[in-house]
Amino acid sequence: NAGVTQTPKFRILKIGQSMTLQCAQDMNHNYMYWYRQDPGMGLKLIYYSVGAGITDKGEVPNGYNVSRSTTEDFPLRLELAAPSQTSVYFCASSPGESYNSPLHFGNGTRLTVT
Amino acid sequence: GIQVEQSPPDLILQEGANSTLRCNFSDSVNNLQWFHQNPWGQLINLFYIPSGTKQNGRLSATTVATERYSLLYISSSQTTDSGVYFCAVRGGTNAGKSTFGDGTTLTVKP
Numbered sequence: 001n002a003g004v005t006q007t008p009k010f011r012i013l014k015i016g017q018s019m020t021l022q023c024a025q026d027m028n029h030n031y032m033y034w035y036r037q038d039p040g041m042g043l044k045l046i047y048y049s050v051g052a053g054i055t056d057k058g059e060v061p062n063g064y065n066v067s068r069s070t071t072e073d074f075p076l077r078l079e080l081a082a083p084s085q086t087s088v089y090f091c092a093s094s095p096g097e098s099y100n101s102p103l104h105f106g107n108g109t110r111l112t113v114t
Numbered sequence: 115g116i117q118v119e120q121s122p123p124d125l126i127l128q129e130g131a132n133s134t135l136r137c138n139f140s141d142s143v144n145n146l147q148w149f150h151q152n153p154w155g156q157l158i159n160l161f162y163i164p165s166g167t168k169q170n171g172r173l174s175a176t177t178v179a180t181e182r183y184s185l186l187y188i189s190s191s192q193t194t195d196s197g198v199y200f201c202a203v204r205g206g207t208n209a210g211k212s213t214f215g216d217g218t219t220l221t222v223k224p
Contacts, residue, residue, distance in 0.1 A: 031210065033212060035214075041216065042200060042214045042215060042216040042217050043200070043202075043214040044214075045211055045212070045213070048210060048211060050210050056210070058211060059115075088155060090157065092212070094145075094212075101144075101145055101204075102145065102147055102159060102162040103145075103147060103159070103202060103212055104159070105149075105156075105157040105159075107155075107156055108155055108156070108157075110155075
């Protein structure tokens with residue numbers, strides 16, 4: 001199992017450009033999450049999904065969109081990149097809501113918007 | 115939503131010392147994890163511990179769910195233990211979301 005795979009690892013965007021951060025998991029997990037981590041800070045939840053076709057906002061959803069057409073994939077879309085979106089983005093998955101459902105993280109995507 | 119507080123925010127130790135990191139949460143939880151973020155930014159899962167006590171080598175963790183806190187113990191610290199330690203919980207009124215504390219930054223000096 002590869003676990004949770006994020007691509008790309010690094011990206012530099014100009015203000016106003018758009019991009020999609022990819023996230024895929026091969027563990028057949030129902031729940032998937034996107035977090036951002038600003039320098040020296042903790043992780044903030046952007047969006048999450050409890051299954052294919054179902055997504056919901058987290059703490060900091062503005063400026064982002066997500067979709068979940070399959071169990072495996074959970075892409076994060078930035079439509080009009082702004083400097084405030086410079087951050088490290090982490091994707092995570094877990095089997096479900098109940099007990100024995102730990103989070104599994106990808107290695108992150110470091111995004112710089114200039 | 116559920117609130118998570120970690121203490122202390124920063125901790126500096128000499129190699130070989132012991133330490134205790136604390137995570138308080140504001141509601142009942144059905145998931146709690148401790149992570150170590152290494153200098154390369156990777157999040158390493160240390161413990162999945164919604165209740166009870168677990169040990170893994172020099173590290174151990176205890177969660178007292180009824181009193182809404184968890185403790186991470188590091189014994190005989192090594193320089194490789196340096197990094198940020200995060201507590202993440204899931205529970206309360208929206209059990210689908212996982213909420214992170216702001217972390218404890220540990221520096222172990224040789």
